Amino acid sequence: MDPIVVGVELRNLSRRFGDFHAVDGVDLSIREGELLVLLGPSGCGKTTLLRMIAGLERPTSGEIFIGGERVDADVPPRARGIAMVFQSYALYPHRTVAQNIAFPLEASGMPRSQIADKVRWAAEMFGIARYLERYPRQLSGGERQRVALCRALVRDPKVFLLDEPLANLDAKLRNTARDELKRFQRRIQRTTVYVTHDQVEAMGLGDRIAVMDHGKVRQIGTPQEVYEDPVDTFVATFVGQPPMNLVEVRDPALPPGTLLGFRPEHFLPQGHFASGEPTQVFCFAVRRVEYLGSDRYVYGSVAEQGFGEATVIAKLPAIVATPIPEGEALEFAVPRKALRYFDAATGARREGGRGP
Amino acid sequence: MKRAGLYAAAAGFMLFAGFPFYWMLLTAFKQNRDLYVGAFDTRHVPWIFNDPPTLEHVRLLFGQTEFPRWVLNTLVVVVAVVVITVVVAVPAGYSLARLTGRWGERLGMGIFFTYLIPPTLLFIPFSRVVALLGLQNSLGALILVYPTITIPFCTWLVMGFVRSVPWDIEEQAMIDGYSRLAVIMKVAPRLIVPGILTVVVFSFTLVMQEFVYALTFLSSVDKMTVSLGVPIALVRGDVYHWGALMAAALVISIPLAIIYNLFIDRFIQGFTMGAVKG
Incomplete structure (x- = not known):
């Protein structure tokens, strides 16, 4: 019935911590291949929402569908067909770059020769092939971020989940990294959910932006819609600088x-x-x-x-x-x-x- | 200039730290004639060999005392206590930090408080338990009692350490294809190696130096540990066999000093990491 292929769908999703409603009845439909930005101030529930899609947090109520399959109840993170990049990049400190990128492939039992090929392919795509033998501590922030993206890429996921991946980079690097990220996403055409509190980042990257506050999605639309036609004063004042x-x-x-x-x-x-x-x-x-x-x-x-x-x-x-x-x-x-x-x-x- | 001051200070500390070793070395190999000189002989220089060195004290230590036996006993107790502590404290500390949420904090505090109970309060209950289990005058008593000191402290230590290791990495592994259990078994241990090493060093140190419990529960000379046997058995009346005593201390302390120097960085990391990043 629906002509739009749905990548991720959330239905009436809620997460409570005691009395605190971190996420409060969110309905969200993310199209296949789209880059959706979850934008909101810290504590608005955007990261909790992302972690629920990843399966790291259990919803209190509601449903999550990834690629049409219901995953909210008992599908563990590893079986959801997702890849995630954390704000800290979460690289394994005792593994080299190559071993870091190979980790998800090893876990899935891919043959060794194939792993080496895939690691090289991904590393070349992000221009980090010459760092393959280094350890994460020997890399700069931007390089670490690319390693984390590489590791996400080789999983060949249905959905990319990115949790403020640019927040730890210095301002100068952030612009280039943003551009790189956008080009990468366009190339692989994969559904991506991107969390940020930086509205400039959201406007620049998102196909659509979902503005969140107090656990609820206030507005969802293209950057232009959100900017020009805010549905309420929260969106009006949160998006736009000044x-x-x-x-x-x-x-x-x-x-x-x-x-x-x-x-x-x-x-x-x-x-x-x-x-x-x-x-x-x-x-x-x-x-x-x-x-x-x-x-x-x-x-x-x-x-x-x-x-x-x-x-x-x-x-x-x-x-x-x-x-x-x-x-x-x-x-x-x-x-x-x-x-x-x-x-x-x-x-x-x-x-x-x-x-x- | 500043540098010179630094080096002078370092040299001073080095002398301070090294002097006991030198004194042990001297005493262990001096002849008794050279060792026991009246205080009135002002021409006698105490910090050099005035007579040729001798192996007499070492021979006494290894030939006429149970010293080799004590070393073996100590090793047995050390290995047992370290294994027990690591097996119990590491998983306990990990789960308190990661799995139980708010209760983890309270339990952790509770465990730490048990560590603060002075051992002297526990002699009587412990001797009842030891007697009940038929472990009087055996190494089993120490293997039973020492973990009650090491486990609470080490659990607390590991808990602080695990908290300082970002959870992100473990979650990442779960997304990358591991189950929670596989993460605990395969990924987490590698991340907390410095914490585990700290636990090993702490339990090891405690067993090596503990005296009071050993004195309470062991009475036969052949059951003693080094820390107990050396001061107890190397004395006749009120006269210590200083040469043999120092030889014993030397034999024990040199390997320890080497081991500590190998692990010192990790050890400090383990102790301070939680504090700095927590």
Whole structure:
């Protein structure tokens, strides 16, 4: 019936630790070949969710299907057809790189000659063939990460599970590693679940992103959907750097308790917009300007009739050359199509009124 | 300059540590004439051989005492206690760290507290148990009693050590195709080798130096361990056979010093790892 082949499916999955709901009734359908990113702040349950898919954690309730097969109850990790890369890479310290990569193959009883071939193939794919005789402690962070990926790759799994594999790398290396990871995933076309708390990583890598908070999936969608159309204020402020501005609106045309949301990069000096473009104009009291080279972040507040007092941030790209004097009030505006409305009490998105 | 100070300090410590060995060596091979000199003879230099060295004391030790027997007894007790301790404490420490969750912590504390009970409190119950089992005046008594000291401490030690070894690696092995049991049998032991070595060294040390329990439970000279036999049997009235005594200490301590130097790095790692990373 379903035209989409499902790689991993979770149905009403929950995990409780005592009174704490680490994962709370998650339904998630991960398509075959897709890279899904589980994004959320630490403690949101994303790692627990991943560990349940891996079989390292038992669900309190709910079902897990991998490749259409139900695995939640008694299928041990080794029989789930998965490979996992831990944040620490979990390399066997007393084994060489070659022995590390060969480990899952040895465990499956593959003949020795075949193992050697496969190890070499995988190592060449990641450009670590010359390190095969070294021990993990003799490698750099980036090299260790590649060894861990190699070891996952040779298992030929149905699903890759990656738990913040870039978190231990330094910032410079992280960009290259991210690109490498994406290319690798495109090449092998294998279902991948990727856990991270870094929204830049999530946006850059994910085919789709599932934003999690307090054990629940708040929103699932492409990076663009999640960024442009957040379903609630949590997603709106968690995704995006700096986060989406939220300003309370006091307008009789709108239901009481409405929050107006707009991205900092849409919040520009009014003169920047063509005169015909429908905009919402604010009086922006500038407090401080941060010069970041490619952008300027302008911190300040909007407070005028019809709006509650709120701190907002404007992100001006370098091409907007308007001088912004600190301590003055300026006319800033947001294009109407970039405005989003939320319920102040629940945080949920409101599709209702298109502005005053 | 700083370096020179460091070397001077190191040299000082080396002298401090090495001097007892030198004194043992001297005493063990000195003739009695050279050894027992009145304090009033100011021309006598005590730290060199004034008379040619002699093997007289060594001959006395090996020929006229049960010394070889004591060494053998000690070896028997050491091997038995080390084996028992490793077999019990390593799996216990591992499971307390890995498998029982919150209860592991409490049990671990409980076990550590039992280690803190002073041995003197336990003489009476122990002698009852030893008598009940018919182990009076036999090495069996020591093999029974020593593990009560080594097991709690070593369990606690292994527990701390296992905690410092990331669980990730074992989980990784489970994903890579091992069952939980296979991980415990094949992967985990390799990861905790320094911890296991620490257990071996600790039990070994304890058995080598223990005196009070041995004194309590052993009475025949031919059943004694080295730590008991040497001070007990090498004395006539209140006069010690210093030469033979030092020869005994020397024979025992040199192999020990060599073994310790081989393992010292691992030993320190075992003791400190839990503390640093825990």
